Amino acid sequence: MTATTAVMDGTSGAARIARGGVLTRVLGTSADFAPTVARVVLGAVMLPHGAQKLLGWFGGYGWSGTMGFLTGQAGLPWLVAALVILIESVGSVLLLVGLGGRIMAAGVAAIMVGAVATVHFANGFFMNWAGTQKGEGFEYHLLAIALAVVVMLRGSGAFSVDRALTTRD
Numbered sequence: 001m002t003a004t005t006a007v008m009d010g011t012s013g014a015a016r017i018a019r020g021g022v023l024t025r026v027l028g029t030s031a032d033f034a035p036t037v038a039r040v041v042l043g044a045v046m047l048p049h050g051a052q053k054l055l056g057w058f059g060g061y062g063w064s065g066t067m068g069f070l071t072g073q074a075g076l077p078w079l080v081a082a083l084v085i086l087i088e089s090v091g092s093v094l095l096l097v098g099l100g101g102r103i104m105a106a107g108v109a110a111i112m113v114g115a116v117a118t119v120h121f122a123n124g125f126f127m128n129w130a131g132t133q134k135g136e137g138f139e140y141h142l143l144a145i146a147l148a149v150v151v152m153l154r155g156s157g158a159f160s161v162d163r164a165l166t167t168r169d
């Protein structure tokens with residue numbers, strides 16, 4: 001489509017590009033409410049964890065402290081550590097508004113798989129509610145992965161920026 005055609009049908013070039021090709025397959029979603037619930041809950045649950053890592057809120061260590069831990073003690077490469085922080089913080093906000101939902105959900109799922117594989121699997125299934133085990137188990141991570149899979153498969157759902165960008169209403 002040319003810019004002239006876009007102007008003639010009343011849409012901006014950016015809006016028309018968002019509606020075509022690969023971008024539509026990535027952002028496209030239905031008005032279904034189920035992925036909306038999964039997306040919003042996943043974003044709301046991950047955001048405080050991201051705020052801990054990025055801003056030091058809720059007892060977290062902020063960017064510097066978290067980067068020091070992730071690159072030092074955890075042994076992650078600098079880029080991976082930075083992506084963890086950004087996906088959990090900025091990615092959570094993007095999930096809440098439904099922009100790039102599939103991509104952000106895939107990022108959260110990858111972080112959760114990594115956390116289970118490197119730390120939480122050794123602590124067993126259950127969270128450490130009673131404080132009687134060495135660390136936290138991986139049940140929370142499985143729930144986050146399940147929510148992320150819903151968004152990856154179904155998109156951001158109703159009331160999302162993704163839907164607004166890819167729907168011709």
